[in-house]
Amino acid sequence: MDCILVHYGEIGLKGENRPYFERALVKTLRQFEFKKVYKRYGRIVCDLIKSKENKEPYLNKIIEQLSLIPGITSFSFAIKCDLKLDNIIKNVKQIIKNKKFDSFRIQTKRSNKNFKHNSQQTNTIVGQEIVNLGHKVDLDNPELTIYIEITEVETFVYTRKNKGIGGLPVPTAGKVICSLSGGIDSPVAAFMSMKRGCQVIAVHFFNSTQNEAGLLTKLESIAQELSKIQLSLKLYTVDFEQIQKQIIMNIPAEYRMIIYRRFMMFIANKIAVKEKAKAIITGDSIGQVASQTLENINAIYDASQLPVLAPLIGLNKQEITGLAKKIGTYKHSILPYGDCCSYMIAKHPITRSELDEIITLEKNIENKKELIDSALENTKIKKYNLS
Ligand code: ATP
Ligand code: MG
Numbered sequence: 170m171d172c173i174l175v176h177y178g179e180i181g182l183k184g185e186n187r188p189y190f191e192r193a194l195v196k197t198l199r200q201f202e203f204k205k206v207y208k209r210y211g212r213i214v215c216d217l218i219k220s221k222e223n224k225e226p227y228l229n230k231i232i233e234q235l236s237l238i239p240g241i242t243s244f245s246f247a248i249k250c251d252l253k254l255d256n257i258i259k260n261v262k263q264i265i266k267n268k269k270f271d272s273f274r275i276q277t278k279r280s281n282k283n284f285k286h287n288s289q290q291t292n293t294i295v296g297q298e299i300v301n302l303g304h305k306v307d308l309d310n311p312e313l314t315i316y317i318e319i320t321e322v323e324t325f326v327y328t329r330k331n332k333g334i335g336g337l338p339v340p341t342a343g344k345v346i347c348s349l350s351g352g353i354d355s356p357v358a359a360f361m362s363m364k365r366g367c368q369v370i371a372v373h374f375f376n377s378t379q380n381e382a383g384l385l386t387k388l389e390s391i392a393q394e395l396s397k398i399q400l401s402l403k404l405y406t407v408d409f410e411q412i413q414k415q416i417i418m419n420i421p422a423e424y425r426m427i428i429y430r431r432f433m434m435f436i437a438n439k440i441a442v443k444e445k446a447k448a449i450i451t452g453d454s455i456g457q458v459a460s461q462t463l464e465n466i467n468a469i470y471d472a473s474q475l476p477v478l479a480p481l482i483g484l485n486k487q488e489i490t491g492l493a494k495k496i497g498t499y500k501h502s503i504l505p506y507g508d509c510c511s512y513m514i515a516k517h518p519i520t521r522s523e524l525d526e527i528i529t530l531e532k533n534i535e536n537k538k539e540l541i542d543s544a545l546e547n548t549k550i551k552k553y554n555l556s
Contacts, residue, residue: 170222170246173203173231174318174325175213178242180337193338193366194240200400200555201234202227210280210320214249232331234555237398237496239364241333245316247325252284257291258298260326261315265299268328272307273299277317284319291317337366339399344368344446345478346437349391349404351384354481355452356391356498357489361480362450363398370444371395372405372437376413383504389553390501396553398496407436408547412540419533423519427468428531434472435541440548441475453479457486464521471524 175198180190191208198206204216221227228246235244248264250256261275275296277288286294295317296306318325347359349371359369373388385406396402412432420428437449453461470477481489493499534540 170217171249172217172247173215173235173244174247174327175215175235175244176242177213177240179335180240190240190338190341193341197238197240197338197400201231209322212318234397235333236331237334239334239336239366239398240338242335243330243333245327245330247327250324250326252281252319252324254286254294257317257324257326258295261295261299261317264326264328265313265315268313270313271305272311273304273313273315274306274308274311275299275315275317277319279319281319281321291319334364336364339363339366340368342366344370344444345448345450346441346444346446347371347450348433348437349373349388350452351387351391351502352452353493353499353502354454354489356395356502357492357496358450358452358480359395360398360492360496362478369395369399369450370403370405370440370446372407372440374407374409374433374436376410377408378410387501387504391498392553393556394497394501396555401552401554403550403552405440406549407544409544412544415534415540420530423517424522424527424530426518427465427522427527430469431472431527431531432541434469434477436544438474439541439545446475448475449473449477451477451479452481454481454484454486454489462520464523468522468524468527
């Protein structure tokens, strides 16, 4: 194989902005181990490194990596040749040489309208050559599909499409701040935002007097997995010890979770201003836990000036878990280091809070501004890169 042919459905639809999206995807792909990456008439071609093009670990790594890159709908290992029909046939024969199959079909796509045969004719001519080798045509349910793509300057031949996650390339949508717990949900929310082209900056709140070591290692592993999707991930870890203390001292147990999450919102907003991020992302899903009734979501999101987006809002736990496994965060999320706020939650937290009541209660915490500023000062920033 010579190259990887990358297809990107949705960004092709963006009219005048299309080059902007294409450039972002090319830039992303240039971070991987390819000889050369370039645009070619509605596709992106990534030339493989010659000395490695038959090496399985190299190829498997590429498959694994591109399967999670936002903006890619599918990608294929392809042979490249010129526009001569004879060479195209030669390459088709080459690509099927070691393949066992009975039935097949050819699917030609021709963006080069000057090529002397149209797609249908090319299917027929090349197909006849394969029939002559003893295979039979089955257009509906073939064992093998041979794809031929004829562009203005070269032809690509391949037999397998690897599915990508689709969406839009990072960072075309702009920056967002994702409130990242050690749980199953918020890493998936980060992934969903990345899939729509957002550059995610993660913020985690923890209590430095608790089991930080275990928790932070877990967070690091999650950040490392997420950096496979976005190539790098900045993680802010905010020490919440003082705020937590004040909340415990001043707020009745059943309301603490809401106030606690409001403070997360205040701080996430401050970080957003610094980072020029345009929204806050959470892993909330309606009704999943007590803090996630519509009333409580209302009371929590009220603390944010920026829009709060919750990409998992309509997903069931099982769907979220499926996605967490797909992106590799699940195995870290289920490690037994609890969220820093889990110990301070009441057995029966309030499920239908009133915003007015919450705002009144919050006034019990007098040094709110100082607490927030000091938590921000006690924040560590670390960047995780694709490994
Ligand atoms: P998750 O699996 O993401 O923790 P959850 O179902 O356990 O979600 P909660 O613990 O109520 O639900 O958290 C809801 C959302 O609040 C999380 O998805 C996350 O966005 C945010 N959040 C909760 N705890 C933290 C934390 N310690 N640091 C950062 N964000 C948090
Ligand atoms: Mg949680």
